[in-house]
Amino acid sequence: xxxxxxxxxxxxxxxxxxxxxxxxxxxxxxxxxxxxxxxxxxxxxxxxxxxxxxxxxxxxxxxxxxxxxxxxxxxxxxxxxxxxxxxxxxxxxxxxxxxxxxxxxxxxxxxxxxxxxxxxxxxxxxxxxxxxxxxxxxxxxxxxxxxxxxxxxxxxxxxxxxxxxxxxxxxxxxxxxxxxxxxxxxxxxxxxxxxxxxxxxxxxxxxxxxxxxxxxxxxxxxxxxxxxxxxxxxxxxxxxxxxxxxxxxxxxxxxxxxxxxxxxxxxxxxxxxxxxxxxxxxxxxxxxxxxxxxxxxxxxxxxxxxxxxxxxxxxxxxxxxxxxxxxxxxxxxxxxxxxxxxxxxxxxxxxxxxxxxxxxxxxxxxxxxxxxxxxxxxxxxxxxxxxxxxxxxxxxxxxxxxxxxxxxxx
Amino acid sequence: xxxxxxxxxxxxxxxxxxxxxxxxxxxxxxxxxxxxxxxxxxxxxxxxxxxxxxxxxxxxxxxxxxxxxxxxxxxxxxxxxxxxxxxxxxxxxxxxxxxxxxxxxxxxxxxxxxxxxxxxxxxxxxxxxxxxxxxxxxxxxxxxxxxxxxxxxxxxxxxxxxxxxxxxxxxxxxxxxxxxxxxxxxxxxxxxxxxxxxxxxxxxxxxxxxxxxxxxxxxxxxxxxxxxxxxxxxxxxxxxxxxxxxxxxxxxxxxxxxxxxxxxxxxxxxxxxxxxxxxxxxxxxxxxxxxxxxxxxxxxxxxxxxxxxxxxxxxxxxxxxxxxxxxxxxxxxxxxxxxxxxxxxxxxxxxxxxxxxxxxxxxxxxxxxxxxxxxxxxxxxxxxxxxxxxxxxxxxxxxxxxxxxxxxxx
Numbered sequence: 028x029x030x031x032x033x034x035x036x037x038x039x040x041x042x043x044x045x046x047x048x049x050x051x052x053x054x055x056x057x058x059x060x061x062x063x064x065x066x067x068x069x070x071x072x073x074x075x076x077x078x079x080x081x082x083x084x085x086x087x088x089x090x091x092x093x094x095x096x097x098x099x100x101x102x103x104x105x106x107x108x109x110x111x112x113x114x115x116x117x118x119x120x121x122x123x124x125x126x127x128x129x130x131x132x133x134x135x136x137x138x139x140x141x142x143x144x145x146x147x148x149x150x151x152x153x154x155x156x157x158x159x160x161x162x163x164x165x166x167x168x169x170x171x172x173x174x175x176x177x178x179x180x181x182x183x184x185x186x187x188x189x190x191x192x193x194x195x196x197x198x199x200x201x202x203x204x205x206x207x208x209x210x211x212x213x214x215x216x217x218x219x220x221x222x223x224x225x226x227x228x229x230x231x232x233x234x235x236x237x238x239x240x241x242x243x244x245x246x247x248x249x250x251x252x253x254x255x256x257x258x259x260x261x262x263x264x265x266x267x268x269x270x271x272x273x274x275x276x277x278x279x280x281x282x283x284x285x286x287x288x289x290x291x292x293x294x295x296x297x298x299x300x301x302x303x304x305x306x307x308x309x310x311x312x313x314x315x316x317x318x319x320x321x322x323x324x325x326x327x328x329x330x331x332x333x334x335x336x337x338x339x340x341x342x343x344x345x346x347x348x349x350x351x352x353x354x355x356x357x358x359x360x361x362x363x364x365x366x367x368x369x370x371x372x373x374x375x376x377x378x379x380x381x382x383x384x385x386x387x388x389x390x391x392x393x394x395x396x397x398x399x400x401x402x403x404x405x406x407x408x409x410x411x412x413x414x415x416x417x418x419x420x421x422x423x424x425x426x427x428x429x430x431x432x433x434x435x436x437x
Numbered sequence: 438x439x440x441x442x443x444x445x446x447x448x449x450x451x452x453x454x455x456x457x458x459x460x461x462x463x464x465x466x467x468x469x470x471x472x473x474x475x476x477x478x479x480x481x482x483x484x485x486x487x488x489x490x491x492x493x494x495x496x497x498x499x500x501x502x503x504x505x506x507x508x509x510x511x512x513x514x515x516x517x518x519x520x521x522x523x524x525x526x527x528x529x530x531x532x533x534x535x536x537x538x539x540x541x542x543x544x545x546x547x548x549x550x551x552x553x554x555x556x557x558x559x560x561x562x563x564x565x566x567x568x569x570x571x572x573x574x575x576x577x578x579x580x581x582x583x584x585x586x587x588x589x590x591x592x593x594x595x596x597x598x599x600x601x602x603x604x605x606x607x608x609x610x611x612x613x614x615x616x617x618x619x620x621x622x623x624x625x626x627x628x629x630x631x632x633x634x635x636x637x638x639x640x641x642x643x644x645x646x647x648x649x650x651x652x653x654x655x656x657x658x659x660x661x662x663x664x665x666x667x668x669x670x671x672x673x674x675x676x677x678x679x680x681x682x683x684x685x686x687x688x689x690x691x692x693x694x695x696x697x698x699x700x701x702x703x704x705x706x707x708x709x710x711x712x713x714x715x716x717x718x719x720x721x722x723x724x725x726x727x728x729x730x731x732x733x734x735x736x737x738x739x740x741x742x743x744x745x746x747x748x749x750x751x752x753x754x755x756x757x758x759x760x761x762x763x764x765x766x767x768x769x770x771x772x773x774x775x776x777x778x779x780x781x782x783x784x785x786x787x788x789x790x791x792x793x794x795x796x797x798x799x800x801x802x803x804x805x806x807x808x809x810x811x812x813x814x815x816x817x818x819x820x821x822x823x824x825x826x827x828x829x830x831x832x833x834x835x836x837x838x839x840x841x842x843x844x845x846x847x
Contacts, residue, residue, distance in 0.1 A: 043609045068841055072609075080846045083838030095834035101605030103836050108610065125844040192738035195511030199453045199482075200518065204734065223740075297715075298708010298731055305707075321708050323730030324614065328602035330633075331742060331831040421741040424505035426513050428493030431478055434535040436490045 032129030032156050033063055035349075037085070038070035038077060039164075040135030040142070041108070043101035044178025045185075045333045046341035047164050050134045051104065052097035053345020054162070055085050058130070061353055068126070073107035073135070074142060078118045082126070097342065100328055110138045116145040123150075123157060130158050130352050134345070136165035136176075137387055140364050144382035147362050160348040161364040161382060164341070166327050169213040171388040172380045174369040177341035178327075180334040180415035182209075183219035185326045186263075187416060190223030191423055193320070194230040194261050201259035202316025203250065203308055204230070207301045209326055211267035213391045214238050216326070220263035221404045222412055225423055230261025237267035238392045239401040241276050246304075247311050249402060254314060266300060266321075277303060297321070334417030340367055340375065347377045373414030442539030442566050443473055445759075447495070448480035448487060449574075450545030450552070451518070453511035454588025455595075455743045456751035457574050460544045461514065462507035463755020464572070465495050468540070471763055478536070483517035483545070484552060488528045492536070507752065510738055520548045526555040533560075533567060540568050540762050544755070546575035546586075547797055550774050554792035557772050570758040571774040571792060574751070576737050579623035581798040582790045584779040587754055588737075590747035590825035592619075593629035595736050596673075597826060600633030601833055603730070604640040604671050611669035612726025613660065613718055614640070617711045619736055621677035623801045624648050626736070630673035631814040632822055635833055640671025647677035648802045649811040651686050656714075657721050659812060664724060676710060676731075687713060707731070744827030750777055750785065757787045783824030 035058045039047055051069075058067045067085045070076035083104075085093075096103045111119065123131060123146070133143045143161040150157035163170050166182035186208055197204040208217040214236030221234060232253045235241055253260040268276045280303040301319030308317045344365045355361045356379040363379035364386070370376050396408035445468045449457055461479075468477045477495045480486035493514075495503075506513045521529065529552070533541060543553045553571040560567035573580050576592035596618055607614040618627040624646030631644060642663045645651055663670040678686045690713040711729030718727045754775045765771045766789040773789035774796070780786050806818035 039609075043606050069836070069838065071838075080841075080843040082841035083836065084841050085836070085838070087839060088836060092834060092837065095832075096836060098831075099605065099833045099835075100602055102609040105611075106609045122845060126841075188741045189735050189739055192510055192740040193734055195509065195740070196453050196734055196738035199449075199512040199516045201515075206733075206735075297712050297729065299712065302707050302709065318734060319707065320733035320735060321731065322735065323616075324603055324606055324728060325599050325616075325730060325732070325735070328606035329599055330602040330605070330833065331598045421508075422505075423509045423740065424502060425509075426479070426493065426495070426498060426506060427502065428479070428481075428495070429497060431490075431492035431494050431536075433490040435532060 031127050033065045034126060034128050035064055035067045035130040035132065036070060036077070036123065036126070036128045037067070037132040038073050038134070039102040039104050039106050040073040040133060040139040041106060041164070042166065042327060043106055044164055044166055044327060045100040045181035046177050046337050047101070047134055048099055048103045049097045049338050049341035050162050050164060050177060050345035052093045053342045054132050054349055055088070055093055056090060057346040057349040059086065061349070069104045072105035073109065074111050074115070074119060075107040075109050076105065077122050078115065080122055100330055111142045111145070113145060116142060116149060119146050120149045120153070124155060129156060132160050132162055132348050134162040134164050136167070137170065137389060140170070140382065141386040144386040147382060158352040159362045160352050161385065162344050162348045163365060166216060167210050167213050168215040169390045170385055171390045172385050173366045174375065175367060175415055177337060177344055179215060180337035180417065181332065182216055182327050183222070183412060184334045184416045184420070185329055185332045186216055186219040186322065187222035188332060188421060189322060190220040190231050190261065190263060191421065194223060195423055197230060197259050197261050200316070202318065203254065203260050203262070203314055204318050205262040205264060205301055205304055206320040206322055207264050207266050208322055210237065210265050212237055212389055214265050215392055217263050217265040218392065218396065218404045218408060219412060222409065222416060226425065228257055231263040232257065232260050233402045234263045234404065235265060235268050235402065236392060236397065237265045237269065238397060240271045241268040243276070243307065247307065250308055251312055264300065264304065276300065280304070280307065334415060336415055336417040344377060351379045441537050444476045444478060444536060444538050445474055445540040445542065446478045446480060446533065446536070446538045447542040448483050448544070449512040449514045449516050450483040450543060450549040451516060451574070452576065452737060453516055454574055454576055454737060455510040455591035456587050456747050457511070457544055458509055458513045459507045459748050459751035460572050460574060460587060460755035462503045463752045464542050464759055465498070465503055466500060467756040467759040469496065471759070479514045482515035483519065484521050484525070484529060485517040485519050486515065487532050488525065490532055510740055521552045521555070523555060526552060526559060529556050530559045530563070534565060539566060542570050542572055542758050544572040544574050546577070546580065547799060550580070550792065551796040553774070554796040557792060568762040568771045570762050570772060571795065572754050572758045573775060576626060577620050577623050578625035579800045580795055581800045582795050583776045584785065585777060585825060587747060587751035589625060590744040590827065591742065592626055592737050593632070593822060594744045594826045594830070595739055595742045596626055596629040596732065597632035598742060598831060599732060600630040600641050600671065600673060601831065604633060605833055607640060607669050607671050610726070612728065613664065613670050613672070613724055614728050615672040615674060615711055615714055616730040616732055617674050617676050618732055620647065620675050622647055622799055624675050625802055627673050627675040628802060628806065628814045628818060629822060632819065632826060636835065638667055641673040642667065642670050643812045644673045644814065645675060645678050645812065646802060646807065647675045647679065648807060650681045651678040653717065657717065660718055661722055674710065674714065686710065690714070690717070744825060746825055746827040753787060761789045
């Protein structure tokens with residue numbers, strides 16, 4: 028370790044998850060046990076906190092409270108939506124230098140990994156001894172080179188449990204139920220709805236992913252066929268569904284209908300897509316009971332729905348990040364992006380990928396995970412996702428009823 | 438017991454809850470241990486299943502599976518939205534007679550209790566020995582004569598946990614967050630959002646209930662003041678908010694804005710109200726980050742968020758219903774509506790109310806539960822609700838950060 032640059036800085040970027048504080052606790056607790064480390068700082072609200080020198084000293088925070096915070100969803104340091112360009116990164120680097128930061132850990136998704144990459148390159152060019160590690164986090168599960176990303180399993184568990192419940196509700200009061208799930212480019216989270224199914228006629232009966240082109244006519248035909256078969260239909264829709272030209276369906280529907288209550292279509296934090304699709308079903312298929320939900324922010328922030336597997340992995344990627352930075356990986360690399368590597372059913376190991384192997388790239392669902400119909404997942408996806416959801420998944424049970432002969436009727 | 442009329446019929450009506458199957462299991466398991474009972478039937482999809490003679494024989498269902506179903510949310514027998522009138526009730530009575538039903542248990546809310554009342558009167562008029570017990574259930578908590586209703590505590594727990602998470606998310610990425618909660622006439626479920634607060638500056642900062650007249654100008658002023666004070670604002674809004682004339686705000690906003698994507702305003706199963714209120718905040722207050730969710734069906738059906746207190750009470754109201762019908766209450770009454778009576782902090786007992794004391798009446802929030810500002814709850818409400826939420830409520834924790842002196846800045 029270079030003399031002087033003996034401080035650690037950790038920050039959190041992008042959308043919060045249920046386990047991002049596990050990674051924070053992993054970094055802080057692990058960094059504090061290394062003798063060469065003088066201080067462990069946290070930046071408030073991600074990169075914005077760095078350029079504003081808005082730091083807090085985590086050296087004296089109790090281990091006990093850090094453990095409690097680890098179990099609390101959302102970003103305890105605060106987050107930001109800022110996407111730094113080169114000049115912004117130069118600012119970051121200047122601040123890191125001024126505070127004798129020798130180790131920079133940034134917990135985030137695609138954009139965050141790119142920030143880490145640029146800052147790392149600037150440090151190298153300036154011959155400043157900075158070790159930079161990106162710690163993965165995103166409910167979208169869209170980082171390349173990762174088996175999966177911390178945060179996704181807990182959000183997936185929420186979606187699976189929500190659909191398990193919605194299916195029961197819909198079976199009780201039959202009709203159409205449709206819910207819109209987050210994930211603009213990657214359908215993993217929407218696909219997780221399939222893990223809410225148990226009995227063969229359970230919903231979701233139809234799943235629409237951004238990896239496949241959405242056709243409104245095909246959608247209405249699918250819904251009609253399912254409704255005729257089961258007398259009801261439960262549908263999972265990604266917020267990112269789009270037509271062949273890439274135009275979001277929400278925008279297209281709003282236009283087609285010459286309606287503008289949702290004017291400037293915003294995919295998240297709005298019920299527009301669900302409402303517009305429900306409207307199509309009601310008018311075109313003449314089905315009366317049609318209900319639409321938009322899971323919204325609850326799916327990433329709900330307190331009390333977390334995968335224990337996700338928790339422990341999120342903790343470990345934080346710890347491993349510090350260990351890689353201190354000791355290097357097998358090849359001696361001390362900067363990079365920590366990734367989860369699946370080794371068994373179910374076991375994992377961790378590795379440090381080069382930053383440019385991850386930064387700014389977007390993973391989408393493999394074809395092998397999507398059924399030929401395009402509206403369901405495969406067993407390969409179930410095998411992939413089930414272990415991530417963790418222990419104690421609630422299960423639904425049914426009456427196995429013996430019908431009673433009619434006395435008055437027929 | 439009259440000879441012949443020795444069968445039990447149980448049915449479930451209205452919107453499902455997380456614990457309505459506890460009451461079902463309570464009825465079936467208790468009824469089966471009474472020697473005089475020949476059969477225990479269930480009607481599929483509530484009163485509709487009765488007039489269609491769509492019965493299943495629950496006598497042979499295993500106790501083990503009934504226990505598992507008790508832990509499964511939503512109505513295992515299926516439900517209905519039918520609201521029987523006198524003629525419909527006559528149909529019901531005719532079917533009960535034809536099947537030698539001597540005991541009729543209907544698990545439901547306001548409308549269901551009124552159905553039980555009418556059927557009971559018809560039996561008495563016909564001199565047919567029918568004992569009718571209404572078993573309370575509603576997430577809205579709007580039955581009179583009840584301390585609270587089974588189903589409400591679990592839905593309240595969902596809402597409290599959802600707001601605890603939304604508050605953390607909003608603190609991480611500051612802005613405005615607004616979520617619409619079910620409950621058209623009674624604000625109990627919306628008010629439950631207050632139980633998601635822990636630290637003094639936690640949200641929800643503002644709570645809008647149907648028990649108070651909603652003014653858009655006042656709302657915008659409240660939001661502005663909160664945003665200026667905390668740099669963020671979390672808001673809970675009942676789907677039932679209305680102006681002084683009683684007109685729903687959703688309808689009014691849609692009209693004001695001359696926008697009709699939500700045309701025929703439907704309060705549940707639509708994101709209209711949240712989106713319209715967000716639009717008002719964005720345009721009138723010029724705040725950029727404004728997000729709206731509508732909790733929708735998830736709040737009543739989510740698998741995996743249930744109050745253990747709610748579970749045991751829902752089970753007991755089912756058991757007690759059968760015991761009252763078999764043995765009568767202290768006054769000898771064998772028909773009525775089971776109610777939960779609070780006796781301590783926290784303990785309960787049960788009583789059998791006359792059907793006409795409950796049927797068709799709507800309870801709303803007591804004034805003592807609503808703060809003078811009209812946008813918060815009182816400690817009396819916290820005392821009322823907290824024990825109902827049950828054990829193991831997740832808790833949020835925070836960093837207690839020591840600021841670091843700036844090196845470059847200022």
